[in-house]
Amino acid sequence: MGILVPLNQEMDDYQEVADGLLESAMSTAQIGQDTYGLALNTNTKILFYNVKAFEDAGLSAPTTMDEFIEDCKKLAGENENGQQIWGYDEPALAGWNLCPFIWSMGGSITNEDQTKATGYLNSAETVNAIQTLADLYKEGAITGWNSGDIPMTDGFGTSLKWKAHIQILNTQQLQCQKARAVPILFLAARIFPCLIRQTKMLHGNS
16 A cells, blocks of 8 residues: 555665664664654653642652552642642543553553554553543543643643643653743653653654
């Protein structure tokens, strides 16, 4: 069907273009001796949290997924103005959004060779990760998951009032906030809890 083609065979200037891109990022689109994508960028997930909200609740920043889950529950509720507050917000349901949670809770999408999904995508660990997020959503501890619902990452909120006390951004999104001069108040950052897996993802950005 020609949906995916090896760029190193199709592009006359492939090597010239590839030489100008980060080698480690380019490796994420390589299968065997062929390359099926050009590296957009390299970034990682970073957990940002509202320092004051954590201090007021007597909490410290989560270092494990169990702590993250419990913190979301404890931070959710209403503020002094009667407004709904969530422990965490995630704006979409793409792999970009869900996979870090799946991996950090011991699940996976495929085997290491990315040749088999059965037994991995439907493993007990992966199912538990999705069920945990669904339960937190039903409990009102987290929100989002619908693209554009509450744009807390790319849009980072349309006002200065935080609707969620924990955000997880990548380095590209942080550059967006810097470019928009959006003030980030009373925040601190730490590594995403228990994110121990490195993966290859073929995708594009608009």
